[in-house]
Amino acid sequence: MPPVFSKETNEVYVRNDGRFGQGRTSPCENKCPLGNPIQKMERAIAEGDPARALYVLRAGNPFPGVTGRVCPHPCEGACNRAQYDEALSLRSLERYAADAGAADVRRLKVLPASGKKIAVIGSGPAGLACAYFSALLGHDITVFEASPVAGGVPRQSIPDFRLPKDVVDHEVGMILDLGVRILTNTEVGRDISLDEIISRYDACLLAVGNRKGRMLNIPGIEYALPAVSFLREANLSRKSLEGRKVVILGGGGVAFDSAFTARRLGAAETSLICLEDREHMRVPRAEIEQADDESVTLHTGHLATSVEVENGRVYAVTADAVSSFSFDESGALHADFVPGGKLRVEADVVICASGLMVDLSLLDDSAAEKVERTPRGCVKTSFSASSIPGLFAAGECASGPSLVSTAVAEGRAAAFDIHAWLTGVEAGRAVDAWLGSGLIKYKR
Numbered sequence: 542m543p544p545v546f547s548k549e550t551n552e553v554y555v556r557n558d559g560r561f562g563q564g565r566t567s568p569c570e571n572k573c574p575l576g577n578p579i580q581k582m583e584r585a586i587a588e589g590d591p592a593r594a595l596y597v598l599r600a601g602n603p604f605p606g607v608t609g610r611v612c613p614h615p616c617e618g619a620c621n622r623a624q625y626d627e628a629l630s631l632r633s634l635e636r637y638a639a640d641a642g643a644a645d646v647r648r649l650k651v652l653p654a655s656g657k658k659i660a661v662i663g664s665g666p667a668g669l670a671c672a673y674f675s676a677l678l679g680h681d682i683t684v685f686e687a688s689p690v691a692g693g694v695p696r697q698s699i700p701d702f703r704l705p706k707d708v709v710d711h712e713v714g715m716i717l718d719l720g721v722r723i724l725t726n727t728e729v730g731r732d733i734s735l736d737e738i739i740s741r742y743d744a745c746l747l748a749v750g751n752r753k754g755r756m757l758n759i760p761g762i763e764y765a766l767p768a769v770s771f772l773r774e775a776n777l778s779r780k781s782l783e784g785r786k787v788v789i790l791g792g793g794g795v796a797f798d799s800a801f802t803a804r805r806l807g808a809a810e811t812s813l814i815c816l817e818d819r820e821h822m823r824v825p826r827a828e829i830e831q832a833d834d835e836s837v838t839l840h841t842g843h844l845a846t847s848v849e850v851e852n853g854r855v856y857a858v859t860a861d862a863v864s865s866f867s868f869d870e871s872g873a874l875h876a877d878f879v880p881g882g883k884l885r886v887e888a889d890v891v892i893c894a895s896g897l898m899v900d901l902s903l904l905d906d907s908a909a910e911k912v913e914r915t916p917r918g919c920v921k922t923s924f925s926a927s928s929i930p931g932l933f934a935a936g937e938c939a940s941g942p943s944l945v946s947t948a949v950a951e952g953r954a955a956a957f958d959i960h961a962w963l964t965g966v967e968a969g970r971a972v973d974a975w976l977g978s979g980l981i982k983y984k985r
């Protein structure tokens with residue numbers, strides 16, 4: 542069941558083990574990866590009480606301001622109202638609750654200190670959701686973060702015209718308020734070894750995301766920037782691209798984010814080369830329309846074949862027109878080409894947005910080096926536990942590319958699983974104990 546607000550006692554109860562699809566009923570809540578209490582939120586907003594709406598949302602999600610802006614809202618696709626006229630804008634309501642309710646924050650009640658110490662590696666949505674719920678459970682939490690800022694991809698890479706950084710900072714700040722320590726500029730594997738962390742803490746969560754850019758295997762690609770690095774750099778330093786001709790290779794959300802960011806950094810020309818045709822793009826129609834509005838040229842139905850370079854300077858990208866393509870089970874591309882269909886686009890900056898890979902190099906030379914992996918190289922988990930006792934994993938480093946809401950739900954589940962492991966209580970019962978303790982009773 543979703544969180545229940547009691548007007549009599551002014552408390553919220555969560556009956557949810559932090560996993561997907563547990564005992565929820567309404568189609569929208571069922572579609573939400575977080576199981577957000579959508580009806581409770583709607584009622585609180587309708588009654589003019591956004592602070593109460595925020596209160597019920599935060600019972601299961603420390604980042605409603607983030608999901609209320611960037612979640613692709615699968616909940617709205619299941620909204621019953623669409624049978625009459627159109628779906629409710631549930632994501633906008635979530636955003637409204639996060640913004641309008643923030644003035645009247647109701648504090649969470651924290652369980653007494655357990656004496657257990659948990660290390661979380663990575664401060665993205667999965668790591669910080671685990672930190673938030675683990676802190677509420679009374680554990681002592683330290684988060685290790687390689688970047689100078691906390692918040693993972695939402696803070697480092699999602700462009701700020703979609704997600705203002707102060708929204709992420711505010712929600713991260715509320716996690717710090719619970720006593721969570723975040724050590725930024727601390728890359729595990731470089732500044733501190735994983736073995737040292739494992740020896741100093743009672744449990745450790747890997748939540749390092751999926752941050753390594755996958756590069757196309759074409760001549761000259763070494764002169765291209767991986768899109769995640771470009772976006773991270775753009776967010777942190779805002780280096781101007783004034784007058785530059787930018788070409789982006791790829792057709793997903795990260796490619797479009799890169800194109801819109803390049804425009805905002807002053808690029809004179811921005812174009813995108815992708816395999817898909819306009820009808821089968823992997824982004825919402827609104828983004829294609831935005832690309833047209835912002836004069837981003839879409840070269841659809843093409844496969845880049847080389848980055849032309851002379852004297853260390855990029856000059857152009859060449860591509861072949863494809864008539865059809867598919868990917869096999871191993872992810873390898875099979876394409877048929879249009880005879881004579883050649884394209885050459887002038888460029889002085891090339892950004893490669895052809896996918897992401899998990900980077901688990903922090904495990905090298907550690908006792909956890911032989912941790913079991915999935916065929917795609919992620920950490921294999923069962924109830925968040927890896928094959929190494931005491932080492933857990935959540936978010937994209939365990940499940941591959943996903944969404945902020947999914948990563949938060951996985952981090953939340955990991956907090957329950959770690960709690961169960963530390964206290965010796967079976968996972969489902971740990972949640973009962975948590976609820977029975979009155980943890981999710983929010984007081985004004």
Ligand SMILES: Cc1cc2nc3c(=O)[nH]c(=O)nc-3n(C[C@H](O)[C@H](O)[C@H](O)COP(=O)(O)OP(=O)(O)OC[C@H]3O[C@@H](n4cnc5c(N)ncnc54)[C@H](O)[C@@H]3O)c2cc1C
Pocket residue numbers: 611612613662663664665666667668685686687688692693694695698699727728729730748749750751752769772794795798903935936937938942943944945946948
């Ligand atoms: C450009 C871009 C745009 C996106 N847009 C959306 C969107 O609009 N909506 C949506 O729902 N999802 C979006 N996503 C996906 C979403 O951001 C991810 O699903 C989510 O952030 C995954 O969370 P995570 O906690 O698993 O990993 P991350 O957010 O990647 O966080 C991992 C953290 O671990 C840190 N780290 C890595 N290695 C180490 C180490 N060795 N030591 C210490 N720290 C380390 C990283 O610096 C990072 O802060 C987007 C992704 C990208 C790349």
Ligand code: SF4
Pocket residue numbers: 572573574575576577579608609612613614615616617631632635946
């Ligand atoms: S997190 Fe996403 S799916 Fe869930 S209520 Fe918010 S917008 Fe909808």
